[in-house]
Amino acid sequence: MAQQRAVRLSLKKPSYAVCAVGVETHLDVHSDVPEGAENFGVSGSSGVKIFMVYDPARVTEPIGRAHWPLDASVDVVISVDAASKALNDLKVKISYFGEPVGRALGHSVLYLTGVDISLDADTGRTGKVKRSQGHKESWRWGPEGYGAILLVNCDRDSLRSTGMDLTNTQLASQDDLQDMSPVVLTCDAPDALFDSYKLVLNVPLSDSKRMRVFCARGGNSLLDYEQVLGPQHLSYEVARQPGEQRIQLYVEGLSFPDANFLGLVSLSVSLVDTKTLPEVPLFTDTVAFRVAPWIMTPNTQPPLEVYVCSVLDSHGSNAKFLSDMSDLALKASCKLMVCPWVENRNDRWIQDEMEFGYTEAPHKAFPVVFDSPRNRGLKDFPYKRILGPDFGYVTREIQVAGASGLDSFGNLDVSPPVVVEGKEYPLGRILIGSCLPRSGGRRMAKVVRDFLGAQQVQAPVEVYSDWLSVGHVDEFLSFVPTSDQKGFRLLLASPSACLKLFQEKKEEGYGEAAQFDGLEHQVKRSINEMLADRRLRDDNLYAQRCIDWNRALLKRELGLTEQDIVDVPQLFSLNGACAEAFFPDMVNMVVLGRHLGIPKPFGPIINGCCCLEEKVRSLLEPLGLCCVFIDDYLSYHKLLGEVHCGTNVRRKPFPFKWWHVVP
Numbered sequence: 001m002a003q004q005r006a007v008r009l010s011l012k013k014p015s016y017a018v019c020a021v022g023v024e025t026h027l028d029v030h031s032d033v034p035e036g037a038e039n040f041g042v043s044g045s046s047g048v049k050i051f052m053v054y055d056p057a058r059v060t061e062p063i064g065r066a067h068w069p070l071d072a073s074v075d076v077v078i079s080v081d082a083a084s085k086a087l088n089d090l091k092v093k094i095s096y097f098g099e100p101v102g103r104a105l106g107h108s109v110l111y112l113t114g115v116d117i118s119l120d121a122d123t124g125r126t127g128k129v130k131r132s133q134g135h136k137e138s139w140r141w142g143p144e145g146y147g148a149i150l151l152v153n154c155d156r157d158s159l160r161s162t163g164m165d166l167t168n169t170q171l172a173s174q175d176d177l178q179d180m181s182p183v184v185l186t187c188d189a190p191d192a193l194f195d196s197y198k199l200v201l202n203v204p205l206s207d208s209k210r211m212r213v214f215c216a217r218g219g220n221s222l223l224d225y226e227q228v229l230g231p232q233h234l235s236y237e238v239a240r241q242p243g244e245q246r247i248q249l250y251v252e253g254l255s256f257p258d259a260n261f262l263g264l265v266s267l268s269v270s271l272v273d274t275k276t277l278p279e280v281p282l283f284t285d286t287v288a289f290r291v292a293p294w295i296m297t298p299n300t301q302p303p304l305e306v307y308v309c310s311v312l313d314s315h316g317s318n319a320k321f322l323s324d325m326s327d328l329a330l331k332a333s334c335k336l337m338v339c340p341w342v343e344n345r346n347d348r349w350i351q352d353e354m355e356f357g358y359t360e361a362p363h364k365a366f367p368v369v370f371d372s373p374r375n376r377g378l379k380d381f382p383y384k385r386i387l388g389p390d391f392g393y394v395t396r397e398i399q400v401a402g403a404s405g406l407d408s409f410g411n412l413d414v415s416p417p418v419v420v421e422g423k424e425y426p427l428g429r430i431l432i433g434s435c436l437p438r439s440g441g442r443r444m445a446k447v448v449r450d451f452l453g454a455q456q457v458q459a460p461v462e463v464y465s466d467w468l469s470v471g472h473v474d475e476f477l478s479f480v481p482t483s484d485q486k487g488f489r490l491l492l493a494s495p496s497a498c499l500k501l502f503q504e505k506k507e508e509g510y511g512e513a514a515q516f517d518g519l520e521h522q523v524k525r526s527i528n529e530m531l532a533d534r535r536l537r538d539d540n541l542y543a544q545r546c547i548d549w550n551r552a553l554l555k556r557e558l559g560l561t562e563q564d565i566v567d568v569p570q571l572f573s574l575n576g577a578c579a580e581a582f583f584p585d586m587v588n589m590v591v592l593g594r595h596l597g598i599p600k601p602f603g604p605i606i607n608g609c610c611c612l613e614e615k616v617r618s619l620l621e622p623l624g625l626c627c628v629f630i631d632d633y634l635s636y637h638k639l640l641g642e643v644h645c646g647t648n649v650r651r652k653p654f655p656f657k658w659w660h661v662v663p
Contacts (some may be wrong), residue, residue, distance in 0.1 A: 295357050325597065326596055411465060469579065
């Protein structure tokens with residue numbers, strides 16, 4: 001609302017003013033006063049509220065509130081509670097008196113026209129627009145918060161469109177209105193008022209490239225929705241029709257929060273007096289919006305769709321892998337989506353190409369795929385095949401040096417909801433693989449890190465992944481859902497657990513059982529040989545130190561205890577200064593509810609069973625999980641990836657509403 005205006009009164013002639021419903025107006029009763037006057041009284045029409053403002057320590061309220069001392073410490077404030085039916089149909093009269101009080105020495109008369117001008121959005125976050133008198137200009141986080149929300153209109157509702165809906169200056173589909181936030185402009189006033197006044201919608205220059213406003217006029221044709229504000233359109237004179245009291249507006253977001261955009265934008269309407277030069281706004285009503293963030297979903301959220309690539313190259317077909325994934329998806333009651341060779345161009349690493357998330361407002365939510373800047377064979381797949389009706393798209397490009405291996409989204413994960421020293425993260429925390437602090441090693445691109453941090457609701461943590469050749473977090477950690485009170489476990493690859501297991505089997509008399517038993521064209525290594533291999537042991541002491549550094553960090557940043565962590569046996573070997581999985585990396589799994597698709601480790605066979613598989617089953621099945629071991633050795637492991645790298649999962653959004661977060 002506008003700040004309180006002041007109207008100066010005159011003894012010689014009537015004064016005229018326009019008074020907006022809910023806006024207080026100060027009357028200047030002191031500037032033009034009859035000689036000898038020491039008191040005054042105020043009367044008004046029934047539609048006018050009159051307030052006397054004074055300091056009780058200096059002024060005693062007169063009996064019957066009839067005659068107030070004409071003192072600078074007594075002010076008169078008025079307001080109207082409804083729009084006028086005609087111009088100047090409301091009246092306030094000031095009468096001045098001397099001492100002793102007798103006949104009035106003079107009168108000032110003010111004629112008022114009440115107008116009801118208001119801009120209203122879903123500031124209560126109920127999914128419906130309601131009339132609001134407060135909290136419109138500001139935005140507050142938390143369960144007791146308030147403020148309207150915009151969706152970034154980043155899907156493509158019309159099949160005739162070639163780009164995202166936010167690129168269209170003309171509405172392309174009626175369905176597109178559901179992705180926008182409705183706003184109602186109330187403009188109830190006598191029609192004659194608008195011969196001298198006009199309504200103007202405004203957005204600040206900095207906000208104009210972040211939002212677009214459509215005005216709904218007339219019928220249901222797409223042409224009846226006119227873009228009135230947005231890039232290069234900072235203001236719009238509302239074309240109000242005679243008798244029109246409500247005008248429907250629709251507002252869309254054009255960009256997610258980022259390093260140079262906090263996510264807050266505003267829309268204003270002003271009633272402007274055209275009789276003055278320059279034209280003066282009589283009052284302004286403003287609504288603040290926050291653009292809804294992009295939100296990642298952790299493994300603990302139920303799966304909806306599993307994406308995999310069909311490939312055929314010099315390494316062979318992955319048909320068996322696809323068949324195994326189809327069986328796993330069927331068990332988990334989710335849909336398998338296969339990206340064909342012609343679309344992936346033999347780029348099988350679909351986890352690295354994209355990350356599924358979603359965006360949500362009180363009235364609408366839809367999934368949004370975040371396309372990584374890696375730009376390899378799958379680079380067109382998210383935009384060409386996933387972007388569509390109610391499925392959004394966002395990306396961040398690296399402008400200068402190009403993407404590194406750490407810019408792939410296998411290097412991106414998110415924890416389940418956690419509490420850290422009393423601080424709640426109800427949407428979890430994003431984990432980004434990086435180098436050691438101040439080490440100058442590889443990091444994910446700043447544009448991606450900035451984007452993730454700017455969403456605010458999943459406070460990112462950088463973990464140490466640069467010790468690995470590929471350098472991705474999914475090579476040494478994963479989260480799995482559990483049915484107990486904690487609700488999840490953190491799985492960490494553990495060389496020490498693997499060496500301990502092998503030592504136990506040696507002491508039980510199984511030292512000649514061999515790793516890679518059953519694999520053709522692969523040198524087998526007995527338990528005795530592996531334990532005696534000083535280089536392999538040194539490599540894994542190093543890998544364990546790197547994982548332990550992350551273990552301490554994750555316990556601190558996610559509020560975890562040792563009971564929340566499961567050590568999964570795994571060995572690594574160094575290639576130069578960086579580590580690679582010695583056998584298929586079991587932590588690099590796909591999680592589909594309670595069903596886990598785990599890389600088959602081809603561990604030593606003891607009593608007819610793989611001892612590594614048996615150990616993992618003993619760790620995870622008591623938690624209510626079902627372990628399915630999938631052979632990815634030739635089609636993924638030998639290419640320095642595993643099951644998680646070759647799959648991607650779209651999951652259900654959180655039931656928790658992000659605007660209830662307190663960042």
